[in-house]
Amino acid sequence: MKLADKLYGTLRQRVDSGEWPEGTRIPPETELAQIHGVSRPVVREALIRLRADGVIGARQGAGNFVIAGAVADAAGYRPIENVADLIEAFEFRFSVERDVAALAALRHTHAELDAIRHAAGAVNAQAGDDGFGDADFSFHFALARASRNAMYSATLNMLRNQIVFGMRLVGEFSQQRAASRVETVIEEHQAVVAAIAARDAMGAQAAMGRHLINSRRRILGFEIATDWLGAADGGPPTTGNKFNYEH
Template sequence: MARSFQAQPDENSGALDSSRSLSDRVYEEIYRRISCDEWVKGDRLPTEVELAEQFGVSRTVVREALLRLRIDGLITSRPGAGSFVTGKPSRTVFEFARPGSIADIQRCYEFRVGIEGESAFLAAERRSQKRLEDIENALKAMDAAIKRNDLGAEEDIGFHLSVARATENDYYAKTIEVTTQAIRVGMQVASALSPLPPAERLMLAYTEHMSIFEAISDGDSEAARARMRAHIESSRRRVFVGT
């Protein structure tokens, strides 16, 4: 019997609420099933037709969801053979993310890679002594959080905001401000998933931030962009894959 997404989902189902797009809902449900080992690495997913029937949606909607899963490295498609599970996301994500937000958080990281990469690039080109001091102070706040063994979410956000403000373009800072909730959730999940001791995990993040600051301080805009992009992509992997 086809499963329709029109009804309100059970609170433990992992399905998104009716305000979300159909492709997001299919994406999150497949994500949930893989994380719960209903489909494990190497398993072949049902065909697009079968998935469309299960979820009560069109094949176009299913294709959009599968594309997102491929981008996230959770499945791979083989011509003529179908789609296969290649990775396992952590179920822990569901403990911290509000119902229906998994696809949003994934997209937020993807968006941040581009936006914050350019933010770091411009910060390096337009750096002033005052802005460099602000970024350095944000790093000092992160270091203090590490010494207190705190999660350091606000200090982390403060660093990204200080880089955005160094662009001298208010739109970058405003963009970071509206993504702060996703950043907080990401840090909570990464903390829960990390196999590293808390101090080591925090120091790893601190080192990545310090590397970005050094490139900005040196005026090396290309390195600043590359290091910021690599940092956010690494953060995404820590959240959704646990590595």
């Protein structure tokens, strides 16, 4: 288990158990890092997830506070158990994450663009499938934060297990060499980053669409037909056509 995941679980338990009731001021990042023997980036990632859950919130100049108390909802999506679940997850992600990329292109700050680039670069450093899945999720989550819409961040956070699970399946079932897979994903990520940096919303939406469709193909080993093709992707609704992004 990642250190950030472990710390997130520890902090979340303190809220859910009532140890940290609503209104409790969360210790500063440096203090949490010292208490739990981890780095500040690990603490920061755990706090980001708590914010996305709606468990904590920041007060300007005063730090982070518990805002939901023990009633905070730990809702998430059910685990992927079969191919049909996997296809449904990608269909949902296709609908959500293309708009996330488009909004990130329009709304990102310089700091958020730096975070996106950093997350994209971190994928390159991961060789193992477990680490690669986590790094891939961090990239997608950075885009959600740059969309400046907390609902997207919360949704991506709830999809974390499905996204990481999908990347692990690529490693298990893909016929493509691991190094080649990593290079391909990095290229797709960079296409998204380039469009976002250029504030090209349509380009970012299309690049994310290509990435998700290609990811699904890498996992399944084949393309599937769809009964919907968005107008932004080439025309009116169609029946039985495959997604085609080779423009």
